[in-house]
Amino acid sequence: MKTYSAKEIFYTLQGEGANAGRAAVFCRFSGCNLWSGLEKDRASAVCQFCDTDFVGVDGLGGGKFKSAEAMAEAIDGYWPQTSSGTKLVVCTGGEPLLQLDKNLIECLHEKGFEIAVETNGTIKAPEGIDWLCVSPKANSEIVQTSGHELKLVFPQEENTPEDFLDFKFDHFFLQPKDDLNQAHNIQATIDYIHRHPQWRLSLQTHKITGIR
Structure with a gap:
């Protein structure tokens, strides 16, 4: 019988994207296929800007x-x-579609x-998911090219918004990268959306409000 591993499960408000502000249980699955989650491996990882701890249980x-x-x-x-x-569970990670x-x-x-899922798009999603959000990462092969919401961290040198305009999503979001240049990234994102x-703009409202 298959077992499942979760880093954490908690009740909060969805902070990002089209469902921002909605009450949800977050299930953060352990593990990812684009980074081990260990700082010693970050520089060589496919995804190098992840801000989430998904290691262990x-x-x-x-x-x-x-x-x-x-x-x-x-x-x-x-x-x-x-x-x-209406109950909502957000399955995230790491990469939830590994499990x-x-x-x-x-x-x-x-x-x-x-069931809402936040995935990097490198694994084909199973049927039955009610809300599918794909957040592409640079230098990864995207196989899930349709869904409800595409949420692109911006800017990424190797991933530009133009790369995804032929994908089949109901909503297209840009989310400013959360790093030392965050203020610049927010303004650059706003400027890009104006053009x-x-x-649409997605802000990480859970960080702004201080909730989990």
């Missing part, structure tokens, strides 16, 4: 789950049981969750 709510049913039960435990709102599969999707749907209004 020692975060809040993290652990190894022996079945899809067990993981769905754990995720459901973080949703307020008195709430009448998220048909069985877990079915178990989460049985618990009443809408190319098919794109």
Whole structure:
């Protein structure tokens, strides 16, 4: 029987993209196919600007789950049981599609969750995902070229917005890169969207508000 590993599971508000501000349970899967998560490997990684700890299973709510049913039960435990709102789980990472599969999707749907996924697009998404967000990383092969939302960290020298205009997404977002040049990146993103209004601005509101 397949097991699942999560770095952390917690209840918060979605901070980015089209679902920003919506209450959600975040399930951060352990592991990624573009970086080991270890600082000693960052310089040689395909994705070098990740700001997320996805190594191990020692975060809040993290652990190894022996079945899809067990993981769905754990995720459901973080949703307020008195709430009448539509349940939302955001499957992220690392790279969630290394682990998220048909069985877990079915178990989460049985618990009443809408399933949102944030992926780097290098793995074909299984059927049944309710909201698919692809965030391409430079120097990686994108095989998932359709979905609900494409969210591109900007700027990336090797990845320009023009590279993705033929992809089939409902929404196209640019998200300023969070590094030492963040103020410059925000202004550059705004300037680019002014010139190319098919794109929308995505800010990391969870960092602005100080929530997880």
